[in-house]
Amino acid sequence: MKKSNELRNLVVAALIVALEVVTVRLLPLSYYLPPGNFTVRVSLQTVWYALAGWILGPGWAMGAAMTGDVLGTMLNATGNGVFFPGYTVTAAMTGLCFGFFLYTRKPTLLRTLLSVTTHSLVVSLPLTAYWGSVTGLYNGFWVPFWAALPWRAALVLPYTLAVYALQKALGKTKL
Numbered sequence: 011m012k013k014s015n016e017l018r019n020l021v022v023a024a025l026i027v028a029l030e031v032v033t034v035r036l037l038p039l040s041y042y043l044p045p046g047n048f049t050v051r052v053s054l055q056t057v058w059y060a061l062a063g064w065i066l067g068p069g070w071a072m073g074a075a076m077t078g079d080v081l082g083t084m085l086n087a088t089g090n091g092v093f094f095p096g097y098t099v100t101a102a103m104t105g106l107c108f109g110f111f112l113y114t115r116k117p118t119l120l121r122t123l124l125s126v127t128t129h130s131l132v133v134s135l136p137l138t139a140y141w142g143s144v145t146g147l148y149n150g151f152w153v154p155f156w157a158a159l160p161w162r163a164a165l166v167l168p169y170t171l172a173v174y175a176l177q178k179a180l181g182k183t184k185l
Contacts, residue, residue, distance in 0.1 A: 019066050023074040026066075030058040030078040035085055050161040059101070060125065060173040061180070063108025064117070071105030071113075096141035103133045117177035119170070126170045130162045 033054045041052045058078070062071040079101040083093045111125035139155040142148035 019070050022065055023062065023070050023077075026058050026062045026074050027078045027081065030055055030074075031082050031085060033058070034078075035082040050158050050165070052165060054172075056104075056126065056129065056169045057172050057176065059104045060108045060112065060122075060129075060169075061176060063105055063110070063125070064112035064173075064177060065180075066109070067113040068106045068109025071109040072102045073105070075101035075105035094141065094145055096137070096144060100134060100137040100141065103137065104129055107133050112177075117174060117181055119174050122174040122177065123166070123170045126173060127166050130166050130169070131159075135159065135162050 055078075059071065059075050062074045066074065076098050079098045080093070083097075107129045108125055111121060111128065115121060135158060136155065139148065139151050139158065142154055143151045148154040
């Protein structure tokens with residue numbers, strides 16, 4: 011890889027990490043649904059990690075997602091401020107998922123829908139329920155899994171449309 015590409019990737023990754031930390035952790039742009047013990051966070055995090063996967067590829071997107079997770083936990087304005095590496099693994103898998111589906115491919119609505127669906131329902135939902143049961147946040151795996159499933163499924167379309175719109179808008183630039 012050329013040094014200019016590495017520098018470009020580093021700058022874009024840093025920008026995505028900054029956007030993720032500011033919009034998800036420091037500004038009140040995250041909402042938790044439904045109120046109660048089993049929650050689903052609605053935030054721009056999925057959008058930023060999808061853009062990282064599309065622009066940078068799986069490896070860089072994994073690094074950006076992991077960095078955003080660790081830095082966001084350190085600056086934590088939401089949650090309990092306790093670092094747990096399992097959630098960083100989930101962030102890494104998110105970057106890998108979006109990089110696998112979107113990198114070096116022309117943006118299509120179907121490909122974006124498949125990437126967001128895979129991330130939301132195959133990667134993030136089961137891992138979040140599992141890590142919650144491991145840490146004692148949830149009492150078991152299946153109750154939070156089934157409680158969060160309808161909310162995660164409902165968020166697939168809005169996330170898909172947001173990512174696709176940004177891909178189309180950014181596709182006209184030379185990133």
